[in-house]
Amino acid sequence: MAEVLITVRLPAPATLEAAMRRLGLTEDEVDTAYGLVPVDPDRNLYVLRVTEDAGRRVGGQGTGGADSGRADGGPYSDPPIEPYGPPR
Amino acid sequence: MRVLIQLRPSPDLVAAVADRSVPSTASDVADGLPGVVLDQSYAPVAVPRPMPASPGGDPLSLNQPLIFSMAPQDASVVVRGEIADDEVTSRIALLPATRRDVVAVYADPAIETTLTCAGDPAVGDWHDVERLLRVPDLTSEGLDGSGVPLAVIDTGINAAYVKAARGHDVTVDHERSWNPASVSGTPGDFPVDHGTMCAFDALIAAPKASLVDVPVLLSRRQGGSTLDGLLSDAIAAYAHLREILDAQPAESRALVVTNSWGSFSPRWDFPPGHPGNYSDNPAHPFNLIVGSLAEAGADILFAAGNCGTQCRDSRCAFPDRPIVGANSHPRALSIGGIDTAGARVGYSSQGPGRLTARKPDVCAYTHFAGSGALGDGEPDSGTSAACPVAAGLVAAVRSRWPATVLPPAQLRTLLRRTADDRSAVGYDHDYGYGVVDAAGIIAALRRRAAKAA
Numbered sequence: 384m385a386e387v388l389i390t391v392r393l394p395a396p397a398t399l400e401a402a403m404r405r406l407g408l409t410e411d412e413v414d415t416a417y418g419l420v421p422v423d424p425d426r427n428l429y430v431l432r433v434t435e436d437a438g439r440r441v442g443g444q445g446t447g448g449a450d451s452g453r454a455d456g457g458p459y460s461d462p463p464i465e466p467y468g469p470p471r
Numbered sequence: 472m473r474v475l476i477q478l479r480p481s482p483d484l485v486a487a488v489a490d491r492s493v494p495s496t497a498s499d500v501a502d503g504l505p506g507v508v509l510d511q512s513y514a515p516v517a518v519p520r521p522m523p524a525s526p527g528g529d530p531l532s533l534n535q536p537l538i539f540s541m542a543p544q545d546a547s548v549v550v551r552g553e554i555a556d557d558e559v560t561s562r563i564a565l566l567p568a569t570r571r572d573v574v575a576v577y578a579d580p581a582i583e584t585t586l587t588c589a590g591d592p593a594v595g596d597w598h599d600v601e602r603l604l605r606v607p608d609l610t611s612e613g614l615d616g617s618g619v620p621l622a623v624i625d626t627g628i629n630a631a632y633v634k635a636a637r638g639h640d641v642t643v644d645h646e647r648s649w650n651p652a653s654v655s656g657t658p659g660d661f662p663v664d665h666g667t668m669c670a671f672d673a674l675i676a677a678p679k680a681s682l683v684d685v686p687v688l689l690s691r692r693q694g695g696s697t698l699d700g701l702l703s704d705a706i707a708a709y710a711h712l713r714e715i716l717d718a719q720p721a722e723s724r725a726l727v728v729t730n731s732w733g734s735f736s737p738r739w740d741f742p743p744g745h746p747g748n749y750s751d752n753p754a755h756p757f758n759l760i761v762g763s764l765a766e767a768g769a770d771i772l773f774a775a776g777n778c779g780t781q782c783r784d785s786r787c788a789f790p791d792r793p794i795v796g797a798n799s800h801p802r803a804l805s806i807g808g809i810d811t812a813g814a815r816v817g818y819s820s821q822g823p824g825r826l827t828a829r830k831p832d833v834c835a836y837t838h839f840a841g842s843g844a845l846g847d848g849e850p851d852s853g854t855s856a857a858c859p860v861a862a863g864l865v866a867a868v869r870s871r872w873p874a875t876v877l878p879p880a881q882l883r884t885l886l887r888r889t890a891d892d893r894s895a896v897g898y899d900h901d902y903g904y905g906v907v908d909a910a911g912i913i914a915a916l917r918r919r920a921a922k923a924a
Contacts (some may be wrong), residue, residue: 387747388703388756416652417703420710422756423763424717430756432703442747459747459755462739464732465699466626466665466688467774468837468853469845470589470784470818 386414387438389457392427393419402431407452412437432461472559473579476501476550477518478572482543489517489541497550505569506554506562513551520545547574586817587810587838588782593850595811596840597675603811603836604676604864605909612913614867616677620644620715621866622728623859624708627654627661627686628670629844636671636842639678648684649711651704653691658684663844668851669731669859671842676863676909677870680727683715688732702734702749702757709760716767725869726769729862731855733776733798736788750795751825758797758826765802768874770882772862773798774854775807775831781817792825799824804865804883807831808857809906810838815893819854822900831903832883833890835861861886861907868912877919889915 391402399419403409414432422428433441438458479485480500488495497509522545523529524536540546554562563576587594609615634641641659648658659682661667670682685708690700709728716726734740734750741748749755753762765771777784778793787793798805799822808819816838824830834857841851850856868882877885887904889911894902 386703388706390756390759417707420707421713422706422710422760424713425763428759430703430706456754456756457747459752460739460741460749461701461703462734462749463699464688464702464705465735465786466732466853466855467777467858468665468668468731468851468855469849470777470782470853471786 385435386432386461387435387442387458388430388461389433389438389442389454389459390422390428390430392455393429394427395424397427397429399431402429405452406441406454408433408437408441428455472556473551473553474507475577475579476504476507476552476566477547477574477577478550479547479574480572485517485546485548486543488515488548489543489546497552500548501550501552504552504566504573506558507552507566510551510553516549517541517546518549520547551579586781586814588817589784589852591838593840594838597672597851599811600675600836600839600841600860604860604907605913606676608913609676609867609909612916613871614913615870616674616680616863616866617870618723619677619680619725619727619866619869620647620683621673621677621680621862622683622685622712622726623666623669623673624685624687624705624728624730625666625669625732626664626688627656627666628659628682628684629661629663629667630659630682632663632667632844633671633674633842636844637674637678641670641674642679642681644681644683647715649708651687651690651700651707654686654689656686656689661686661689665731665845665855668842668844668856669729671844672851672856673729673859673863673866675860677866679870680863680866685711706757706760709757709764712769713764713767716764716769721875722873724768724874727862727866727869728764728769728771729859730772730797731774731853731858733774734795735784735786738788750789753826755796758800761797761800762802765879768879770862770865770869770874770879771800771803772858772865773800773803773805774858775805776820777818777853778820779816779818780821783818792823793820794822794824794830796826799826799830801827802879804832804861804886805830805903806854806858806861807834807901807903808837808854809834809902811836813906815901819857822903829898829903833861833886833903834893834906835864864907864909864912868916872916885912885915
């Protein structure tokens with residue numbers, strides 16, 4: 384599994400740069416093309432796609448705080464998805 | 472236990488049973504069989520006696536040339552009945568001793584039609600689906616998908632192909648369509664494939680819906696095939712859909728999302744119980760975004776999958792409970808497959824689901840001659856076809872019932888409550904609540920409108 388997902392809470396307007404700064408992530412560790420994707424705007428929750436090592440380092444379920452340097456959740460799996468037809 | 476009892480009554484009685492013009496009843500033949508509740512609705516049937524074709528043949532062997540005699544002195548009669556489960560062994564042993572005319576007692580197991588499987592020819596065509604979905608009735612109610620964005624999260628749509636196959640114009644919403652970062656291409660102009668089939672099938676019930684083309688399954692990744700994507704791309708797609716929804720005026724808010732894909736194998740996922748797992752974990756970011764999009768007003772439908780026990784897809788690698796992740800999400804409708812003859816297709820995944828036990832929710836039609844997008848003569852198949860068929864029905868409803876008036880949770884309940892119940896009474900894990908029933912939906916909406924007036 385080359386890359387994993389982590390979640391982070393950031394006040395709006397959130398940016399990828401702010402998320403990377405908060406979590407101490409470098410550009411090599413983050414899929415910057417994927418960016419910072421809002422999962423639940425009502426709860427200021429975002430997701431990033433990062434390397435497995437970075438995910439392990441900053442991830443941690445429910446430990447993310449405003450200045451903790453930790454993700455809100457993750458690392459989460461990013462499995463492949465396939466069409467459900469035609470059956471083989 | 473249901474049983475068949477073979478008797479050899481008097482030749483006169485056998486002759487009467489064999490004469491179909493003479494009505495005879497189970498009581499005429501077998502009244503008073505101890506411990507057997509006779510099924511009076513089942514008329515006795517005369518069965519011939521196999522006899523050796525040549526003199527000197529073994530009268531007990533079926534492995535020789537035989538003649539079958541219906542002569543009254545040779546033939547026997549079969550009746551149907553029931554024996555209490557806790558008495559089966561003793562009754563079966565005692566019956567021939569109690570009554571000299573009892574020849575044998577046989578099991579009467581339930582039998583089923585052979586279910587449609589991969590490789591089987593189409594069962595009906597898309598006009599049958601139109602008829603079963605009562606599209607003319609939907610149209611006369613103004614439920615044709617007009618103005619409703621219908622997002623097809625798949626391999627991209629070829630609108631020209633869909634238009635030619637349907638013989639009608641097709642609307643692709645270029646402005647609201649979206650590509651993952653690794654996908655280039657124009658909405659509505661992707662190669663003909665799985666997504667084109669889904670678009671065609673969604674338009675059966677909602678011919679005037681606006682297709683939002685989201686080719687997530689075309690995203691490229693190292694080691695991936697040409698028709699798969701990553702769940703993270705689906706997260707990004709859903710974030711885009713949230714923007715679409717939030718930009719709509721509340722009084723006309725509507726967005727239907729059809730997803731004919733999923734995960735076949737736990738191999739690429741973290742193990743169940745791991746906090747980062749997708750298949751079993753409602754806290755995974757994709758499951759969170761599905762919940763938040765539905766809460767914001769979207770109707771989200773997922774195919775239940777093609778891992779039904781009768782003829783599962785060879786890629787299915789979940790040993791049990793194959794409706795995983797968002798395909799079993801509580802705020803999404805999980806769609807199983809039924810053919811146009813009314814039977815569940817053998818590959819349609821059975822519940823319980825992993826995030827929610829009561830999955831699939833309902834069944835919709837599949838395995839019919841439709842778009843032809845999968846190849847000449849190939850049916851539109853898989854729960855991949857059933858899901859957009861149901862999504863089209865939802866989009867048809869949305870053309871007059873926006874999410875602010877009929878919230879997605881209420882619409883899901885409406886579909887479940889009006890479904891045509893099949894198999895066991897009430898919910899079951901083969902058919903869910905039953906088969907989508909447009910007539911029931913129309914009637915329920917009329918009642919709702921009358922109450923609101």
